[in-house]
Amino acid sequence: MKKELEKIYNPQVVENKIYQKWEESGAFNPDNLTGEPYSIVMPPPNVTGVLHLGHALENSLMDSMIRFQRLRGKKTLLIPGTDHAAVATQAKVEKILVEKGQAQNPREELGREKLLDEIREFAENSKATILKQIRRMGTSCDWSRLAYTFDDDRSQAVNQVFEKMYNDNLIYRGFKVINWSVKGQSTCSDDELVYIERPAKLYTFKYSKDFPITIATTRPETKLGDTAVAVNPHDPRYQKFIGQIFTAQVGAAKPLEIKIIADEHVDPNFGTGALGVTPAHSAVDFEIFERQKAKNDPIEMIEVIGRDGKMTAQAGPDYQGLGVSQARQKFVHWLKDQNLLEKEEDIIQSVGTSDRFGDVVEALPMVQWFVDVNKKIPHKNKSLKELMREAVSVGHNQDESQKININPKRFEKVYFNWIDDLHDWCISRQIWWGHQIPVWYRDQEIYCGSTAPKGEGWQQDGDTLDTWFSSGLWTFSTLGWPQKSQDLEIFYPTSWIQMGYEILFFWMARMILMSTYTLDTIPFRDVYIHGMLRDEKGQKFSKSLGNSLDPLEIIDKYGCDALRLSLLSGVSPGNDSKFYEEKVESARNFINKLWNISRFVIQTTEKQTPQPSNNLTFADNWIIVELKNLTKETTDHLEKFQFSQAIERLREFTWNEFADWYLEVSKFEDNKPEKDWILKNCLKNLLQLWHPFIPFVTEHIWQQLEEETDLISEKWPETDVSEPTKEAEQLVFNLIKEIIVSIRNLRAENKIDPTKKIKVIFDLKNQTEYFGQDGAKIISDHENLIKKLRTGVSEIEIVSDFKEIKNTVSQTVSGINILIPLEGLLDSEKEKIKIQKEIENLEKYAEGLRKRLANENFTQKAPEKVISQQKESLEKTVADLESLKDNLKKL
């Protein structure tokens, strides 16, 4: 009984059902699998909203990899999860509350608990949406191990690591100038700044008429808090002033006492060569302040900007309460009035803004929590920085098997550069949505622990931790740490991870830091860096540009497989790629092609087909050999994470070899069981190879083949080609294949008279190196097949004698002439033109070859294999040319 499939593949109907079936079968859960462990943790999407195309790309990558490994018989684990995304989520919810008019200032009006409730509700909603979306993308992750950076288990891990670092003195509470977002009323780490360029003015001025040095600044209003002028100690212009103190009345609460100090870091050639030092409102100046303290020559610090972004009382009565830009105008005005302003230049300035709140950050001095990256870890004689570098350069603990490979490799350099100028990491935030810092205070006492110590009056630190602190633990917190879990033992370090280059520092670096420090092992072995998706104009997808695409809409329209295929094709690691709908269309068309191939196979083959005997035709052998090669190459590509190339190869085979050639050839064969077996098995192998990329359609077709298993749990086809086909045989196969195609084409073009007998002649005499003595035999073995092809000729005769050239016209196949008697052809004029053209081409080619062979350098230095190949080529070409010219004369 033969089965019919629907004419068009309809992904909408099957995808959800298949996913449910997979999930229920337990195929996603490694506890049901055996074999070598293979684990991937999913970069947890932020619960700030729904998933976008970038997530679709990530899911496609991860899922293809995990499915590939699962098919290869590994005990595979892909852990799903989400990230509470501290600042990002709170910022988002506050914005929504304000926009909806529910609050003007959410923190003040709602208070900590109520606002947290709002955020929690929002987060839970997006989380639910996100998890649904991940399912729609077909991601085969183990839902029983679902994690969240803010759930109890993960919080436990956070507290544990904090305590460990605290006890190792790697976490400290310090007074420093930090980045402050006025809008968000919180700190940001250096990495959370987004630098934007904007026009600004550079003012050159003196503090007072009798002040001996002019200085330049883009922030005049901060000059109300200046306490020193730093100059280079070797600068002859200013040396004489070093150590002097000048007083200037600029309108601040107290007259400024400016000390002239020497600092090596001042570039004498930059600007006026003198730097006005504002210790409270510049990270650089703060460092000078610290250095002076170390030199026992301290300078003062005056805070003139407050946490509200307004000028403080210390800025003086004229300025107090003004915003910084107002204060700036006023101060510049004053300078002009006093005739102290020397110059005003337009420049382009790069300023840091908060990536989440969007405002220009202020530098303010504050007490915050920091991770010390330079201090030696107890009993290690290494700093966190050194740990981070070692894991990627020579391997953790100098152990080569503990080396992280970043792909593409160039990102290793980027990573090292980043580490080189890494500062201590500010981890405390003044927002509420996040892990509260596990530190307790009572009067002067401090206690670090997840719960309050015994006794009355202990108050927990109100700040929360940077979200990357918890994401940094993700690779092991998801596996059960700090418990001594079995998962940790089996699956750690994880095998592979993928991420975009934009979170290399945020996330990858911190995971490496946390894992090498906490578990004394690397978090993952291979890192695959993917590029960013852009729209067809090359712009980033973003809400503000209005060009963002909803992956679910695309899935609804074209199917999940089409989306996945389009995202993975034509891309190379680390490089951005453009996304547009035509790409998905093309992928959809391919999937439909695969569907139709399957329809054909299912329709034309018998259900029970025996294993073939040795009654195989050339075409059968050919396709089997090619399939083996394909399997090998696909496997190689995937092992090297070359997704795009694997797909390209698969597509080429499926469409050009299998559909356009073998299927066509098979139509003209008798309905014999061997053919059915090959068709079915080729299809099955193809489905297996395609499954990592397009899981739904392959699984659906698999089910239609009435297999008893699910494709997801199948085994990857054998990659070791047990009896490698002899090269000679392959070449003959190739040749015959092309002959068949040529003859069919000739017939299709009505160039062959169907009533005439046709001879196929080709020269085997000079081809012994390629075909061996058996060449002729192999060909005659397959003569039957050729005869059976619907060539429209009554009979084909294969002759291997080149003398039969007379009265023949040639077709070039693989550089070897196939000669077909002229009387068998029609439309000779057309042929003439064709032959002339061919002659031109061949002459050009032969000329190139001759030139190369005439070159002594070439003949002396090139490998013999190459030389003989080229000689061979030339001989063939010359022979072909002659026969072609002969033929042309005859016409």
Next chain:
RNA sequence: GGGUGAUUAGCUCAGUUGGUUAGAGCACUUCUCUUACAAAGAAGGGGUCAGUGGUUCGAGUCCACUAUCACCCACCA
């Protein structure tokens, strides 16, 4: 200021140890409704691989410089 990447067909891009005449998808031209598929099939056009120089018997591939674009980093007062 430092660093990285890109420049290949009209468009979007592959091309991982340098090796015969540089590939794919889309678009284009011509033909074909041949019962798996018109979301198809057949045939075809289109590229001095950004430029210059170098290494090599041989360079899209390696090196140097130049141009254009993009991105990242930085304590640009």
